[in-house]
Structure formats: C-alpha cells, structure tokens
Amino acid sequence: MSAFPLTPVSETDVDESAFSEIVARLDRAGVDSIGALGSTGSYAYLTREQRRRVAEVAVRAAGRTPVMVGIGALRTVDVLRHAEDAQAAGASAVLLAPMSYQPLTGEEVFDLYADVTATLSVPLVVYDNPGTTHFTFSDELHGRIAALPRVASIKIPATPADPQRARERVEHLRSHIPSDVTIGVSGDPAAAGGLLAGCDAWYSVLGGLWPDVCLALTRAAQRDDPATASSISDELAPLWKLFGEFGSLRVVSAIAEQMGLVGAANLPKPLQGLPDGARRRVEQVVERLAPVLARH
C-alpha cells in the first residue's frame, strides 16, 4: 500500500511543516511506501524549487519508508530536471504521468518515457491517469514502455466493478508487460476489487490520510481474505461516494483540515476547498466512519 499524501500549500508557498508531519504519520503507520508529489500532492501546480524542497522534506520525514516522487511536467526538459532533483533528494523511485496540453500521440509518450528512463538510476512507475493527463494508454503501448530499463510498475486507473471483468483487465495488461513489472490499482473505491483481481499494489489517496484502515484492507487482500477486504471497502462506501462527487483531492483536503493536519485553503488556487454544504456532508461521513477507523 503506497500512500499518497497531500502537499498543503498557502497562496504562494508550501506548508513544509504540515507536510513533514503528514509524511511522518505515514511512516509511523507502517505504509509500504509513500508517493510524494502525486496528483493528490499537487505536483502539477508547484515550481521546480518547491518540488525539490517537498521531495527533500518527504525523504527526511519518511524515515525508513521508501519515497517515490512525482516528476511529471508538460515539457520533457522539465521532467528531466524534476527527475534529477528527486534523485538528489534521495527518492527511491519516481512516478511519471504523461501530462498534456496539446493532445499527445502514442509515439510522443513512448519517447518521453524513453528519454527519461535513459538517464534515470532509480525505478520508475508509469502513471496512467487519463482523468488528469487526458492521455489514454493502449496495452500495447504499456508493453513497449514497460520493457524500457528502470520501469518497475504501472499505476492504473480504477479496475471495473465486476470481479470477472476486473480480473480480465489485469490479466490483459499483464500479458503485455514483463513479469517483473508490477501493476498497482488507483481510484480508491476500486482498490479492494483491483487487489482481489490480481493487482500487486494499491496506490492510495486515502492511504495518505487514513493509513491504518487502508493497510487493513490491503493486508486482507494480500492474505487472500476477500471477504474482509471487500467488507472494509464497503464500510468506506459513503466516503467513496463523496470522492466521486467532488474529487478525492478536495475531500481528503477537507478531512485533513478537520483533523487539524493542514490549515484552511490548503489547495493551490484556482483549486478551492469544498463549499460549506459539502463540508458538512464530509463531517457527517467522517463521524459515521469513526467506529470503522477505531477498529483498524
């Protein structure tokens, strides 16, 4: 279970001390790895200098937990700079999404990964996130990229809700990639289904905030206890509903604020926190889930 923490920001800068404590909490909870500067970590909104500092703070606060750092940018030359900075900061791996402004072709995306892996000395996770990058990978392209040196894992979007179709999805991708490249599910509501369908990892937004319950779900799936994994996910359904409605980032930002982990207005503008009505609904859901959290 790789936990993706928020990067709390002020109007112009990063709240480094709040971020450091968020990361340290994850290390204390014993997550398997930490994904700093993922989409939930607002990497796309920060300057090179801010990202360099966030990577350093993450590695320091994470203790012995390995840290993966997001290096995506619209321009290849900037991706290469972020890769350098992440490695210099001590990242154990990097995470790269093919961000786009002009729609990208498959060849352009392949060459981006080829250019980056050619200079990399840590493993790379391919970040397949069509909701933010607006690029859709084919499994053939995944196969070509996964065969590049240093590619270690693919972070895929939500697997289908139907268990049989989820298994087919994972097996189809698996048939295109080298056997030592892992597949990790993202889209938290699909996590239990994805892990039970054969994904090796969960790249988790909620894990960056509530690591214990996410670890309990993951460990259940890993010890082949589908009933427990599914039942934990089902208990979290009211939260998954809010994720679907408002986006997981805005919801975890509101919860982190309610937990006192971050200040108000912690998202990079133009992104805004939830409006008051939605905030109250989040509070009610969190209250309702308190017994679930207490149990794990």
Place this chain on the structure above:
Amino acid sequence: MSAFPLTPVSETDVDESAFSEIVARLDRAGVDSIGALGSTGSYAYLTREQRRRVAEVAVRAAGRTPVMVGIGALRTVDVLRHAEDAQAAGASAVLLAPMSYQPLTGEEVFDLYADVTATLSVPLVVYDNPGTTHFTFSDELHGRIAALPRVASIKIPATPADPQRARERVEHLRSHIPSDVTIGVSGDPAAAGGLLAGCDAWYSVLGGLWPDVCLALTRAAQRDDPATASSISDELAPLWKLFGEFGSLRVVSAIAEQMGLVGAANLPKPLQGLPDGARRRVEQVVERLAPVLARH
C-alpha cells in the same frame, strides 16, 4: 483577423530571431492583431522567463500591430505573474484559458477570472478551448465572466458546420454577455462559417503563417460577401483536413519549416513534428494550394 504565430523552440530555449521574423511578417501583412503565446505559440510549455522574453520580442517585432499575450498557467499565482510580465512588455491585451490538471468547477474558473481581472490594466480575452483545457464553459458562466471589468472578448471553439445552427450558437452566447464584449471564432475550418454567423473576429492559427489568404477570407465576410468567404475556406479544405488529422499546431509547424521560417524540431518535446509520410502529404497540399495563395 487576429493571427496566432508559432513560438519556435530548440531543445531548451526559444528561437527568438525566427520568432521575431514570423511576427514582423504578420505586421507587414496588415493583420488586425497578433496573438502571441496562444496554444499555437506553445505558452503552456515555456518558463516564465521565456514567456517574458517572447512577449517583449513580439511587441517589438509587431510594430504598430497590437499584440495580445497568452497568460494561462495551472496555478493562479503564476497567471498573475504572467499578466504582470505581459503588461510590462507592452501587450495591448491578454488571453487567458482556464488550464487544468485537476478538473475545475465553474466557481473556480469564475474566481480565476475575477482574481486576474481585478489587477489588470489591459483588456482580457477569455480563451474557451476545451480541447486543451478540458474545461467546458456554460453560456451562463461566460455571461458572469464577461461582466467582469476588462473582459473584452471571448475566443470560442469552432461553431457548428450548419449555418443556421452556427447563427443560433452565436446568438445564444450573445444573449448572455454585455453588448460591448466581442465574440471571436477559432478552429480555422469553422472561421468562414463563424464570421458569417455573426462572430466579430477570427482568432486564427493559419493567420499566423499565411496572413494574406486569411485576411482575404475575413474581409469578404466583413463586407458581407458570403460567397467569397466560403469559397476561400472551401479552397483551403485539404489543409483543414490535415488540421483535423494531425492537429493544427503540428501542421503549421511542418509548413513553417518547409517555408524556411523555422528550423527542424521546432516544437517543445514531448511534442514532435509530423512523421515523414504526413510531411509529404503536407508538402503536396501546400503545392496544390500555391495558386490559391498567389491569388490573395
């Protein structure tokens, strides 16, 4: 007819002398305005410093032609910095698209325009380009934004091909915005239809490369000569087909290279120029259009 030039780049920098000549050509052709650092000008891929220099070069090379400068960025604080730089460089107007990584809500986009116009001393053009920003404006939201101070125009995506539906589209938007806010069509294949449907301007990609023929089309529409405007657009149909297939940016980049205006590999990586087969088709179309260009 507002002409949107390419910003030719090398691996890491901008080819300022090529850019300066591209802009000077547009001034000599007598375009109505120049849209520097639009999508065709690759604004989203350049650093603040590069954009500041491009804005300065554009204003200098444009002579007496007014220059509008693109100020879009993912983060509001960066948009404000680009707005400052553009004004300091002597821009006559700025152009702002609601770039997104996390999907934006209508309120977030409204507040972005409110924050930017509050500090602006030149007119602003709202850049509605769902193909690159992945944000879709409602006409109600256009109306609220258009009522903000300094908002002077809206650059809309292609109007419908059917003339009646194009008129309805323009009239519907017009009914939501103040009467002194103009509407300009983009999506070059729709330019003649959009102008004849009542748009006040054409924000033109091809105009940044072949200003004369685009001015001829525009002037015909302005003097209420729909037959001539449509027939010029029809003559350019083979080019519009290539725009649809490869994206207008890659096609004008290839033509500019063939014309000797820019060097090879003039797009910011990961964007790539056209592959060889497509390049030959572009050459053939340009050859076939030579008599059309000679006539205007």
